[in-house]
Amino acid sequence: MTSILADSSKSMKTDRNTYVGNRFVCVKNPHLNSMDEDILYHLDLGTKTHNLPAMFGDVKFVCVRGSSNRMKAFAFIRKELGLEGSEEDMQDICTGTDRYCMYKTGPVLSINHGMGIPSISIMLHELIKLLYYAKCYDVTIIRIGTSGGIGIEPGSIVITDTAVDSFFKPQFEQIILDTVVTQNTELDKELAEELLKCSKEVPDFPTLIGHTMCTYDFYEGQGRLDGALCSFSNEKKLDYLQRAYKTGIRNIEMESSVFAAMCGLCGLKAAVVCVTLLNRLECDQINLPREVLLEYQQHPQKLISIFIKKRLGRYNPK
Protein backbone atom coordinates (compact mmCIF):
# COMPACT_ATOMS: atom_id res chain seq x y z
CA MET A 1 0.00 0.00 0.00
CA THR A 2 1.34 3.44 -0.89
CA SER A 3 1.52 5.84 2.00
CA ILE A 4 1.50 9.62 2.01
CA LEU A 5 2.71 10.24 5.51
CA ALA A 6 2.14 12.81 8.21
CA ASP A 7 4.13 15.44 6.42
CA SER A 8 1.31 15.70 3.93
CA SER A 9 -0.43 17.66 6.69
CA LYS A 10 1.76 20.46 5.31
CA SER A 11 0.22 20.11 1.89
CA MET A 12 -3.21 19.94 3.48
CA LYS A 13 -2.50 23.22 5.21
CA THR A 14 -1.81 24.67 1.79
CA ASP A 15 -5.14 23.29 0.63
CA ARG A 16 -6.88 24.95 3.55
CA ASN A 17 -5.21 28.27 2.79
CA THR A 18 -6.71 28.18 -0.69
CA TYR A 19 -9.96 29.10 0.96
CA VAL A 20 -8.80 31.99 3.10
CA GLY A 21 -10.90 34.94 2.04
CA ASN A 22 -13.45 32.75 0.26
CA ARG A 23 -16.59 32.83 2.35
CA PHE A 24 -18.44 30.21 0.31
CA VAL A 25 -18.57 26.53 1.17
CA CYS A 26 -16.25 24.75 -1.27
CA VAL A 27 -15.93 21.29 -2.70
CA LYS A 28 -12.65 19.88 -3.97
CA ASN A 29 -13.77 17.60 -6.73
CA PRO A 30 -13.33 18.56 -10.42
CA HIS A 31 -15.60 15.69 -11.50
CA LEU A 32 -18.66 17.39 -10.05
CA ASN A 33 -18.50 20.07 -12.77
CA SER A 34 -19.23 17.54 -15.50
CA MET A 35 -22.21 15.95 -13.76
CA ASP A 36 -25.59 16.86 -15.15
CA GLU A 37 -27.29 15.95 -11.90
CA ASP A 38 -26.03 15.12 -8.42
CA ILE A 39 -28.19 12.83 -6.30
CA LEU A 40 -27.44 13.15 -2.60
CA TYR A 41 -28.56 9.58 -2.10
CA HIS A 42 -28.39 9.24 1.70
CA LEU A 43 -30.17 12.56 2.22
CA ASP A 44 -32.85 11.86 -0.40
CA LEU A 45 -32.14 15.22 -2.05
CA GLY A 46 -30.81 16.12 -5.50
CA THR A 47 -29.80 19.03 -7.68
CA LYS A 48 -32.58 18.38 -10.24
CA THR A 49 -35.34 17.33 -7.88
CA HIS A 50 -34.87 20.09 -5.31
CA ASN A 51 -34.21 23.82 -5.46
CA LEU A 52 -31.28 23.67 -3.04
CA PRO A 53 -30.46 27.42 -3.05
CA ALA A 54 -34.11 28.22 -2.19
CA MET A 55 -34.29 25.52 0.46
CA PHE A 56 -30.91 26.05 2.12
CA GLY A 57 -29.32 29.26 0.81
CA ASP A 58 -29.82 31.10 4.13
CA VAL A 59 -28.14 28.45 6.31
CA LYS A 60 -25.48 29.94 8.59
CA PHE A 61 -25.24 27.31 11.35
CA VAL A 62 -25.18 23.56 10.96
CA CYS A 63 -25.50 21.46 14.11
CA VAL A 64 -24.63 17.80 13.71
CA ARG A 65 -25.43 15.17 16.32
CA GLY A 66 -25.26 11.40 16.52
CA SER A 67 -28.79 10.27 17.08
CA SER A 68 -31.89 11.47 15.27
CA ASN A 69 -33.87 11.76 18.50
CA ARG A 70 -31.33 13.93 20.23
CA MET A 71 -31.15 16.04 17.14
CA LYS A 72 -34.90 16.48 17.15
CA ALA A 73 -34.54 17.71 20.72
CA PHE A 74 -32.39 20.51 19.33
CA ALA A 75 -35.51 21.74 17.62
CA PHE A 76 -36.00 23.72 20.81
CA ILE A 77 -33.68 26.25 19.17
CA ARG A 78 -36.77 27.33 17.21
CA LYS A 79 -38.36 28.56 20.43
CA GLU A 80 -35.06 30.02 21.62
CA LEU A 81 -34.71 32.04 18.44
CA GLY A 82 -38.30 33.23 18.75
CA LEU A 83 -39.30 31.73 15.40
CA GLU A 84 -42.86 30.84 14.41
CA GLY A 85 -44.37 27.36 14.78
CA SER A 86 -44.19 24.59 17.34
CA GLU A 87 -41.65 21.81 17.68
CA GLU A 88 -44.27 19.39 16.34
CA ASP A 89 -44.40 21.39 13.12
CA MET A 90 -40.82 20.51 12.37
CA GLN A 91 -40.69 18.27 9.33
CA ASP A 92 -37.81 15.94 8.62
CA ILE A 93 -36.38 17.14 5.29
CA CYS A 94 -34.89 13.71 4.52
CA THR A 95 -38.20 11.79 4.74
CA GLY A 96 -37.41 9.42 1.87
CA THR A 97 -34.51 7.83 3.72
CA ASP A 98 -34.12 6.39 7.19
CA ARG A 99 -30.34 6.93 7.17
CA TYR A 100 -30.29 10.54 8.38
CA CYS A 101 -32.81 13.11 9.62
CA MET A 102 -32.54 16.82 8.88
CA TYR A 103 -34.42 19.79 10.30
CA LYS A 104 -34.19 23.45 9.45
CA THR A 105 -35.11 26.34 11.72
CA GLY A 106 -34.39 29.69 10.08
CA PRO A 107 -30.62 29.84 9.54
CA VAL A 108 -30.00 26.71 11.65
CA LEU A 109 -29.78 23.32 9.98
CA SER A 110 -29.61 20.20 12.17
CA ILE A 111 -28.66 16.77 10.91
CA ASN A 112 -27.67 13.53 12.60
CA HIS A 113 -24.59 11.53 11.65
CA GLY A 114 -24.93 8.11 13.29
CA MET A 115 -21.98 6.50 15.06
CA GLY A 116 -18.39 6.49 13.93
CA ILE A 117 -16.15 7.82 11.18
CA PRO A 118 -17.70 6.01 8.17
CA SER A 119 -21.20 7.16 9.05
CA ILE A 120 -20.33 10.83 9.66
CA SER A 121 -18.06 10.86 6.62
CA ILE A 122 -20.87 9.82 4.24
CA MET A 123 -23.18 12.41 5.76
CA LEU A 124 -20.51 15.14 5.49
CA HIS A 125 -19.79 14.44 1.80
CA GLU A 126 -23.46 14.96 0.98
CA LEU A 127 -24.04 17.82 3.43
CA ILE A 128 -21.02 19.77 2.13
CA LYS A 129 -22.17 19.29 -1.47
CA LEU A 130 -25.64 20.45 -0.42
CA LEU A 131 -24.22 23.63 1.14
CA TYR A 132 -22.10 24.19 -1.96
CA TYR A 133 -25.00 23.74 -4.41
CA ALA A 134 -27.13 25.99 -2.19
CA LYS A 135 -24.39 28.67 -2.46
CA CYS A 136 -24.14 28.96 1.31
CA TYR A 137 -21.49 31.25 2.76
CA ASP A 138 -20.15 32.15 6.20
CA VAL A 139 -21.31 28.81 7.54
CA THR A 140 -20.30 27.58 10.99
CA ILE A 141 -20.68 23.87 11.66
CA ILE A 142 -20.70 22.34 15.13
CA ARG A 143 -20.70 18.73 16.24
CA ILE A 144 -22.65 18.55 19.50
CA GLY A 145 -21.87 15.24 21.14
CA THR A 146 -21.15 12.94 24.03
CA SER A 147 -17.77 11.54 24.98
CA GLY A 148 -15.76 9.83 27.67
CA GLY A 149 -13.74 12.30 29.75
CA ILE A 150 -10.16 11.78 30.92
CA GLY A 151 -9.36 13.24 34.33
CA ILE A 152 -12.28 15.67 34.34
CA GLU A 153 -15.62 15.76 36.12
CA PRO A 154 -18.49 14.01 34.30
CA GLY A 155 -20.93 16.56 32.91
CA SER A 156 -18.07 18.86 31.82
CA ILE A 157 -17.96 20.18 28.29
CA VAL A 158 -14.85 19.81 26.17
CA ILE A 159 -14.42 22.18 23.23
CA THR A 160 -11.93 20.49 20.94
CA ASP A 161 -8.92 22.45 19.70
CA THR A 162 -7.42 19.50 17.82
CA ALA A 163 -8.69 15.98 17.19
CA VAL A 164 -6.00 13.33 17.60
CA ASP A 165 -5.81 9.67 16.66
CA SER A 166 -5.16 6.66 18.91
CA PHE A 167 -1.41 7.42 18.74
CA PHE A 168 -2.15 10.95 20.03
CA LYS A 169 -1.21 12.38 16.62
CA PRO A 170 -3.13 15.39 15.23
CA GLN A 171 -4.10 13.65 12.02
CA PHE A 172 -6.75 11.63 10.24
CA GLU A 173 -5.64 8.78 8.02
CA GLN A 174 -7.92 8.18 5.07
CA ILE A 175 -7.39 5.28 2.70
CA ILE A 176 -7.97 6.57 -0.84
CA LEU A 177 -7.66 3.81 -3.45
CA ASP A 178 -4.58 2.02 -2.12
CA THR A 179 -2.93 5.07 -0.60
CA VAL A 180 -2.98 6.26 2.99
CA VAL A 181 -3.57 10.01 2.92
CA THR A 182 -2.97 11.94 6.11
CA GLN A 183 -5.11 14.98 6.80
CA ASN A 184 -4.90 17.83 9.27
CA THR A 185 -7.37 17.72 12.20
CA GLU A 186 -6.99 21.17 13.74
CA LEU A 187 -10.24 23.00 14.43
CA ASP A 188 -10.90 26.72 14.26
CA LYS A 189 -9.11 28.28 17.26
CA GLU A 190 -11.07 31.56 17.22
CA LEU A 191 -14.37 29.71 17.16
CA ALA A 192 -13.26 27.52 20.08
CA GLU A 193 -12.36 30.66 22.09
CA GLU A 194 -15.68 32.29 21.20
CA LEU A 195 -17.52 29.20 22.44
CA LEU A 196 -15.46 29.18 25.64
CA LYS A 197 -16.48 32.78 26.23
CA CYS A 198 -20.15 31.84 25.75
CA SER A 199 -19.71 29.12 28.37
CA LYS A 200 -19.27 31.82 31.02
CA GLU A 201 -23.01 32.42 30.63
CA VAL A 202 -23.73 28.85 31.77
CA PRO A 203 -21.60 28.51 34.90
CA ASP A 204 -23.41 25.38 36.18
CA PHE A 205 -21.01 23.02 34.41
CA PRO A 206 -17.27 23.27 33.75
CA THR A 207 -16.20 23.94 30.18
CA LEU A 208 -12.66 23.71 28.85
CA ILE A 209 -10.68 23.59 25.64
CA GLY A 210 -8.64 20.43 25.06
CA HIS A 211 -7.57 17.77 22.60
CA THR A 212 -10.09 15.08 21.71
CA MET A 213 -9.05 11.55 20.83
CA CYS A 214 -11.09 10.06 18.00
CA THR A 215 -11.19 6.26 17.82
CA TYR A 216 -12.65 3.63 15.49
CA ASP A 217 -14.24 1.68 18.33
CA PHE A 218 -16.06 2.30 21.62
CA TYR A 219 -14.65 -0.72 23.52
CA GLU A 220 -11.07 -1.95 23.08
CA GLY A 221 -10.40 1.03 20.80
CA GLN A 222 -11.07 3.37 23.75
CA GLY A 223 -9.21 1.18 26.23
CA ARG A 224 -12.35 -0.32 27.81
CA LEU A 225 -12.18 -3.51 29.81
CA ASP A 226 -15.89 -4.31 29.46
CA GLY A 227 -16.35 -5.27 25.79
CA ALA A 228 -16.94 -8.78 24.44
CA LEU A 229 -13.21 -8.85 23.76
CA CYS A 230 -10.35 -7.42 25.78
CA SER A 231 -6.69 -8.18 25.28
CA PHE A 232 -5.03 -5.90 27.88
CA SER A 233 -4.86 -5.41 31.67
CA ASN A 234 -6.29 -2.63 33.81
CA GLU A 235 -2.71 -1.38 34.36
CA LYS A 236 -2.11 -1.11 30.60
CA LYS A 237 -5.41 0.70 30.16
CA LEU A 238 -4.63 3.24 32.88
CA ASP A 239 -1.10 3.77 31.61
CA TYR A 240 -2.51 4.52 28.12
CA LEU A 241 -5.18 6.91 29.37
CA GLN A 242 -2.76 8.71 31.68
CA ARG A 243 -0.31 9.17 28.80
CA ALA A 244 -3.19 10.53 26.74
CA TYR A 245 -4.03 12.99 29.53
CA LYS A 246 -0.42 14.18 29.68
CA THR A 247 -0.50 15.10 25.99
CA GLY A 248 -3.54 17.33 26.60
CA ILE A 249 -6.32 14.91 25.63
CA ARG A 250 -9.41 15.51 27.75
CA ASN A 251 -12.02 13.34 26.06
CA ILE A 252 -12.59 10.45 23.66
CA GLU A 253 -15.25 10.06 20.99
CA MET A 254 -15.58 8.64 17.49
CA GLU A 255 -16.16 11.34 14.86
CA SER A 256 -14.05 14.46 15.49
CA SER A 257 -11.03 13.63 13.30
CA VAL A 258 -12.80 13.16 9.98
CA PHE A 259 -15.16 16.02 10.87
CA ALA A 260 -12.21 18.38 11.45
CA ALA A 261 -10.40 17.18 8.33
CA MET A 262 -13.32 17.41 5.89
CA CYS A 263 -14.71 20.71 7.20
CA GLY A 264 -11.24 22.27 7.17
CA LEU A 265 -10.69 21.27 3.55
CA CYS A 266 -14.06 22.66 2.42
CA GLY A 267 -13.91 26.10 4.00
CA LEU A 268 -16.28 25.46 6.90
CA LYS A 269 -15.50 26.95 10.30
CA ALA A 270 -15.94 23.94 12.54
CA ALA A 271 -16.14 23.14 16.25
CA VAL A 272 -16.63 19.99 18.29
CA VAL A 273 -18.41 20.45 21.61
CA CYS A 274 -18.96 17.31 23.66
CA VAL A 275 -20.20 16.63 27.16
CA THR A 276 -18.30 13.96 29.09
CA LEU A 277 -20.46 11.15 30.48
CA LEU A 278 -17.85 9.56 32.75
CA ASN A 279 -14.24 9.85 33.85
CA ARG A 280 -12.39 7.07 32.07
CA LEU A 281 -9.66 7.04 34.73
CA GLU A 282 -12.37 5.83 37.12
CA CYS A 283 -14.67 3.56 35.13
CA ASP A 284 -15.72 2.20 31.74
CA GLN A 285 -19.47 1.73 32.07
CA ILE A 286 -21.93 4.56 31.60
CA ASN A 287 -24.22 3.94 34.55
CA LEU A 288 -25.80 7.36 34.98
CA PRO A 289 -29.51 7.46 35.81
CA ARG A 290 -31.55 8.23 32.70
CA GLU A 291 -32.50 11.70 33.89
CA VAL A 292 -28.86 12.63 34.62
CA LEU A 293 -27.83 11.36 31.18
CA LEU A 294 -30.54 13.46 29.54
CA GLU A 295 -29.51 16.47 31.61
CA TYR A 296 -25.83 16.06 30.66
CA GLN A 297 -26.75 15.82 26.98
CA GLN A 298 -28.34 19.23 27.26
CA HIS A 299 -25.14 20.92 28.44
CA PRO A 300 -23.53 21.38 25.00
CA GLN A 301 -26.94 22.18 23.55
CA LYS A 302 -27.40 25.07 26.01
CA LEU A 303 -23.99 26.43 25.15
CA ILE A 304 -24.57 26.25 21.39
CA SER A 305 -27.94 27.88 21.76
CA ILE A 306 -26.32 30.87 23.52
CA PHE A 307 -23.60 30.99 20.86
CA ILE A 308 -26.13 31.08 17.99
CA LYS A 309 -28.30 33.66 19.73
CA LYS A 310 -25.27 35.86 20.39
CA ARG A 311 -24.16 35.59 16.78
CA LEU A 312 -27.66 36.55 15.63
CA GLY A 313 -27.87 39.42 18.11
CA ARG A 314 -30.81 37.74 19.90
CA TYR A 315 -29.21 36.95 23.23
CA ASN A 316 -30.97 38.38 26.26
CA PRO A 317 -29.45 37.03 29.47
CA LYS A 318 -32.20 36.31 32.02
Ligand SMILES: O=P(O)(O)O[C@@H]1C[C@H](O)[C@@H](CO)O1
Ligand atom coordinates in the same frame (compact mmCIF):
# COMPACT_ATOMS: atom_id res chain seq x y z
O1 LIG B 1 -23.54 10.86 18.98
P1 LIG B 1 -22.56 11.09 20.06
O2 LIG B 1 -22.00 12.43 20.07
O3 LIG B 1 -23.13 10.72 21.41
O4 LIG B 1 -21.33 10.11 19.71
C1 LIG B 1 -20.42 9.53 20.59
C2 LIG B 1 -19.34 8.85 19.78
C3 LIG B 1 -20.02 7.58 19.33
O5 LIG B 1 -20.64 7.76 18.08
C4 LIG B 1 -21.07 7.31 20.39
C5 LIG B 1 -20.74 6.12 21.23
O6 LIG B 1 -21.64 5.97 22.28
O7 LIG B 1 -21.04 8.47 21.27
Ligand SMILES: O=c1cc[nH]c(=O)[nH]1
Ligand atom coordinates in the same frame (compact mmCIF):
# COMPACT_ATOMS: atom_id res chain seq x y z
O1 LIG C 1 -16.93 6.90 26.62
C1 LIG C 1 -17.56 7.36 25.67
C2 LIG C 1 -18.82 8.00 25.84
C3 LIG C 1 -19.47 8.47 24.74
N1 LIG C 1 -18.91 8.31 23.52
C4 LIG C 1 -17.73 7.70 23.35
O2 LIG C 1 -17.25 7.55 22.21
N2 LIG C 1 -17.07 7.25 24.43
